[in-house]
Structure formats: structure tokens, C-alpha cells
Amino acid sequence: MEIEHRNNITVVGDPQGRPVVLAHGFGCDQNMWRLTVPALAEKHRVVLFDYVGSGRSDPSAFSEDRYASLDGYAQDVVEVCEALDLRDAVFVGHSVSAMTGVLAADAVPERIGALVMVAPSPRYIDDEGYRGGFSAGDIDELLASLESNYLGWSSAMAPMIMGNPERPELGEELTDSFCATDPDMARVFARTTFLSDSRDDLEKVTVPTLVLECAQDVIAPRGVGAFVHRAIPGSTLVTLDTTGHCPHLSAPEATNEAITGFLAGLR
């Protein structure tokens, strides 16, 4: 299968620049990076994609088994890097995708040379000596919450919302529905995301890493960013003075500044 089509890959920016891969987290798709791309495109080859099961990826490529673990999503990243033959790319992952990037960088070290972790969390559920912010019951509540909002989701919409290379004219109206996903696939992603525990994977990171956290984040509370920073020796922690879980949307300038600053410092 064509990975470009499967993962709805978009490539913009300077073809000669160091590649930067922008990976969305649970909930939406590559449109989340709309305010980030302009800041990077001038000097970098910017690669955007949708994980299988999100955005306008090819729904026929979805497999509940594969995407029941973060390894499946990391495999998407690896395959995207291979499809474009990326070398020494900078992987920017939001939320759960930051951990996906850790797994992918470990799998193909020659392809991923640096990590930017935006509002990362290696574990969402509280544990002894660790505050992830949620209890197991809370996560069940999210799954129920997802269900109630997907009543309006209709399978008739699916082909329009998801991968439709034959009808690019649909692009315009699609920008409005980018968070709409097949509920069954979203449920799998939600479970995989919020039940994951990737704390032990952090020690695998050997590349330069920037950890970006938000001052007030409901999903990755203060302390989680510091935990990630401590677990990755040599990493840089930047706390953005913003609220919410999506600093690239709520504080795009500060987020872009932090990322471009980090990129400029890489050799």
C-alpha cells in the first residue's frame, strides 16, 4: 500500500532543509499544526501525516490489533520516514505522539535525529510515586464521553471525511470536519493512548530532546513534563505560559519560538 496515501502525507517547505516530521496526538489530525508549519517551512522540509484511523488516513488500513499498542502508531512513523527516505529528521510529537516518537527513534535511529515533545505524557494514570493526572475510572469516563459525541457521526460521512484522493475538491469543506473520526477507531486510539505506560521507554532516548510543557494542562499536569525531562538526560525543558493541552494552538508564537530555537541549536 502507498504509505503516502495511507497516512495522508503532506510535504511542504524547503526540500533541501533538514526534515521535520509533525505528528498529531489523540483527537484530531495534522491540521493541528496549521499555526506551526509557517514558522518551520522556510528552513525545513516539513512532513505532516495522519495516523491510520485519524483524519484523512485510509480507513481500510486500520487494524484493531496493530493500533492496540503504541508500537503500531510508532510503526506508522517508521513507515512514513522510510517512504520519504528521511535521514536525521527532527520528530515533533504532540501529547501521546511524543512517546510514539521515542519508540520510532529507537527503531530507526538513522532516520530520527532529534525529538521535540509537545505536552508529552508517558503515563496518564496515577501510579505510586507518579502523578499522571487521572484514575483508571476517569479514562472509562472519557471513552463514554467519546461515545456520546459520535452519535452525530454517520458512516455516510466517512468516505468524505477520510482519505479521498480522487476528489480533491472536497478539501475545502473537509477542513471543518477534521476532528471527525470513525468512532470505533477513535476508541482504539483513546484506549491505547490513555492506558499506555511508556515511562520505561524514556531511557531509550539518546538524541537531543526538547520537552515543551504548558503551565496549566488538564491532560499532562505540571510535574509530568519535569518527569520526562529528568528521565531523558541532556534534554531541555521549556514551560510555556499557557493553558490547555495544545500550546501550538493556544500559544503558537511561544511554541514556534521554542521549537525554532531548539532547531537552530542542533548541529
Add this chain to the structure above:
Amino acid sequence: MMCRAGQQSGPYGADDEEAANASFAALLEDGAEELYENAPCGYLSTLLDGTVVKINATLLGWLGLEREEVVGRMRFTDLLTVGGKLYHETHFAPLLRMRGEIGGIALEMKQAGDKRMPVLVSSAVKHGEGGQPLLIRTTVFDARDRRAYEEELLRARKAAEEARRQAEADRARLQQALAVLQRSLLPDTLPAIPGMETAAHYRTASPDRLGGDFYDVFPLGGTRFAFFLGDVCGKGPEAAAVTSLTRYTLRAAALHDPDPVSVLATLNEVLHERYTGGDPRYCTVVFGIVDPDPESGRAAVRIASGGHPPALVLRADGRADFLPTPGGLLVGIMPAASFATAATTLAPGDALLLYTDGLTEARTGEDRTALYGDAALRAFAADHAGEPPGAVMKALADLLDGFGDGLDDDTALLALGVPSRPAPGPATKNTP
């Protein structure tokens, strides 16, 4: 009551006029602020970071909160349940940021006493003159009734999905059971006949139904082997029961007296006796004996047929001819039946082909209305005459594949042939 002319005070009279004035005054007093506070929906305004700066009395009442504990102290997400918070952060907030407005999102808000209230939330960003975002205005609708209805729908959908899954599992189980049963009605492999080659093929029209076709090959002692192939009327479990009875009756009868006519007569008696009354069961069948002679490399064949389509003989020189058995009666329908006999000799390179009418009655052509027919089968057989039984069977299986949905009856095929060159040993081929 009298009404004096010229003193009418409107259609409602003086008391009514007062009431009208009172309602008009009430309407005037119900200004924008009053409407905001007590509208039948919740209103709140937040800063871009979610801090609540304004909230109406209706929403405070629903949540059981005092204005002072909320305004400037709580964020919008603080009013939501954990599930709502997660949904807000992963879907609602990003969409609102991207689009400037969002509508009809189902969330749950926390109420006093650990209760939760399903709501539908719409938000829009208020922009300043320069286009910079200033505030988020949010409307909250009570969705308790709607949610109850939706949950009913979800439950019904889940039940329907579960029923569908169960039905699929049942169907798969049934198909598996049928396949096992079907195999029990057919030989696993054909026995090796010294100096001959054999091949068989069986295809049911549907995995949901047991087929009524059958065949077998078995030794009679000495160099002789018996073979048969037939078709029980009907399909399904009843036909399978008849098939089973037929198969074992033919085998037992042949051991007692292998003469083809006497074997069919025994079967006729058994079926007729067993299925008398309102449920007559019968079949068509060809029963035969083959006696290969290693000395001459030839095999003598004698068959008897009870109402079955004629066998085909494929000659080494490329001819294919029917071996007519006219006049044989259906087996099991009459108390005493007569059967037609025929005999031939297979020389090296010759083969005998038995088939059921699933093959000749396959629907062909664009509109699937023509039948494949005897002439086409004979021509096809002539094209493959001289080939070993295994190759003939492969060609026939491909032919059946080509019929696609035109094949709506079961088909059984059995071929017995003498190798064109002296074979080093017996060979059999069995394509299931």
C-alpha cells in the same frame, strides 16, 4: 350586564385592559439582563485561558454553585466531569481554536452532590476590533432528556450489533458442522486400483446446505473394484440422511452380490421400504464394476444406471462418447424397478467419466438462462480425451469455477482411467 353605546372599552373590557397593561409592563421589565440571567439555557463567558468571567443564574442553579465561587476563580473545564474535560482538551478546545466557533458538543457538567448533568455546549470566540480574540461565549443546553433517549439508541444499537455477531457466529458454526457432515458422506481418499488411475471432485452449491450428490470407490476382492456416483433428490439434512443410507446400502449390497443390477435392486427395495407414505425419497445412481487386467493393460467395465445421466467414455485417440443407459428408473420410487445396463472396455489412455446433472444443468450465457448441456460436455470431454483422470478432473474443476453463480446445484465428478503407458504403480488423485 348592559353595555352603553359610546362607552365601549375595547374587546376585553376594563379588567382585561389592566391585565394587558400588566403583561406589557412585565415584558418591558424583562430586559436583556433579566433574559440573560434567567434564560432557559446556561450562558457563560470565559477568557481565552478558560477563566470564567460571567455566568448566568440558570447555569449557576443547574450546577448548584454561587457566583462568587465561580467568577474569576474557576475555569470552564473545572465545571466539567473528567470525561468531559478530556474530551474538551482533545476535541472541543482545538476545534474552537481552529474555527472560532463550535456547536452541539455533548459534555457532562458536575452538579452539586456528586451528580452529573448531560449538556450540549456551543461556543464562539468574540474578537476585538483588530480581529484579536477576546473572549469565549458559551451556551449550555440541558440535554438530560435527549441523553436518555440517545442512551436508549446506543443500547439498541449495541444489542443489534450483538445479535448480528451472534447470527454470524451461528452461521459459521452451522457451516462448519455441515462441512464435517458433508465430508462424512464422501470418501476421504479413493482407494488405489492397481493398473488404473482415479480422480474425483465434489462441489456443493452453497456452504449453508448439505449437498445430495455422492460417490465412492471400493474393492470387491480379487482385482475387481466397485464404484458408484449418484444424486439424491432434494437437499439439506433429509437428503443427507438418504445419501448416507444409500451409500452404505450400495456398499453392503455389493459385498453380497456385486452384479450392478442386483445392487441397484437392493437399494431400490431399501429406499422404497424406508420412505413409503407421504415422504418418498429417491435417487439417480450409476453403479459399476471395473476389472483391470494387468496382462492386457485393459479394464472391463460393467455399469447399471437408475435414471442417471449417461456416463462418458474418453478414448485415447481423442473421441468422447456417451455410454447410453436408457430406460433405467429412478431408484426408490417404485416397488420393483428395472435398470439399464451397459458395458465397455477401457484401453490404455481411455477413461470413464461419471457426473451429476449439476454440471450439465449449470446456467451459462450472459443472462444465465442457457444450460451448459450434454453436447457442450461431450465436446469439452473430447478436448481432454487421452489425458489422465487427474488432468481431466482439473480441467472440469476449472470449468465449474468458470460457471460462477451459474452453478446452482451440487456437482459430483468421478473418473477412472487406464494409464496410457504402463504405470510404475497405482495412482490416485482426489480433489476435494
